[in-house]
Amino acid sequence: MPTPQSPIGIFDSGVGGLSVLQALRHELPHEQFVYLADSGNAPYGDARGDAFVQERTLAIARYLRQQHDIKILVIACNTATAAAIELLRAQMPELPVIGVEPAIKPASFSSQTHHVGVMATRATVSSQRVARLVAEHGQRAEFHLMACDGLAKAIERSTEQPLPENADATETRALCAKYTEALGSFGQKTGQMDTLVLGCTHYIFVKDDLRALLGPDIQFLDTGAPVARQTRRMLEQRALLAPEMDTELHFAQPAQIQLMTTGALTALQAAGERWLELPASCCTHVSVPSANTASTEVPA
Numbered sequence: 001m002p003t004p005q006s007p008i009g010i011f012d013s014g015v016g017g018l019s020v021l022q023a024l025r026h027e028l029p030h031e032q033f034v035y036l037a038d039s040g041n042a043p044y045g046d047a048r049g050d051a052f053v054q055e056r057t058l059a060i061a062r063y064l065r066q067q068h069d070i071k072i073l074v075i076a077c078n079t080a081t082a083a084a085i086e087l088l089r090a091q092m093p094e095l096p097v098i099g100v101e102p103a104i105k106p107a108s109f110s111s112q113t114h115h116v117g118v119m120a121t122r123a124t125v126s127s128q129r130v131a132r133l134v135a136e137h138g139q140r141a142e143f144h145l146m147a148c149d150g151l152a153k154a155i156e157r158s159t160e161q162p163l164p165e166n167a168d169a170t171e172t173r174a175l176c177a178k179y180t181e182a183l184g185s186f187g188q189k190t191g192q193m194d195t196l197v198l199g200c201t202h203y204i205f206v207k208d209d210l211r212a213l214l215g216p217d218i219q220f221l222d223t224g225a226p227v228a229r230q231t232r233r234m235l236e237q238r239a240l241l242a243p244e245m246d247t248e249l250h251f252a253q254p255a256q257i258q259l260m261t262t263g264a265l266t267a268l269q270a271a272g273e274r275w276l277e278l279p280a281s282c283c284t285h286v287s288v289p290s291a292n293t294a295s296t297e298v299p300a
């Protein structure tokens, strides 16, 4: 049975959700976090299909509850949220779950030109969830959706080598150029897109490349910070916030963040170190059995 001291569980198809963990850590510095990167099965969003992503989401949620007694789960993946959050809530109603979705609503309010580019995985772009969001907010702005095949995968690969020499970082830059060009014209003039929604948590890590391509005046929107605030609210409502303690002391504790991967350990270690300044000792390799073969028991 989770308590306020129990960890917050976070998962993504890979390292992209570390961008959400960054925001969570900032918003909730007194919490313990367990992060699972399903990099052995990434990417989810190019061609895996909803059934596969649903199965992985259920398996990972069950694993994090059984092994870590998590008190809340943050699905730090737009693709898994779109495919599986409703199913997960129906199957585990007692587990508080928060998902991420492309920042279409905030973009519809903040774009001055009323033209917004949205970069996301193919699965997210073609999901009912995004169709609903666009229908709901499409009166205020025109949304230009781009399925960025291969980009999350290239970002996963690029974590394995130090920048800037590695070929995969060059690949991510080329893909960013290809997809922003295909989206159309960015700028502040009538008909141009003045806002870009980063609708995949991996893409936050190529923000600098996108900024170099689009210039300083384009607004980038992601949902890390709002999701972190929503996590705080949900924990508060359930009296599950961790008790505050001296932050310096807390940061000194080695177990505050645990990172796990179903893929290459070295890649997660490199990503954790580069993006969150975490030591390699925070990282472990794990196996997460499929939802169909795993025990169906979860803690009450």
Ligand code: DGL
Pocket (backbone or CB within 6 Å): 012, 013, 014, 016, 017, 042, 043, 044, 045, 046, 076, 077, 078, 079, 080, 121, 124, 152, 153, 199, 200, 201, 202
């Ligand atoms: N990071 C994920 C997202 O936010 C998925 C990337 C992928 O595995 O395709 O959509």
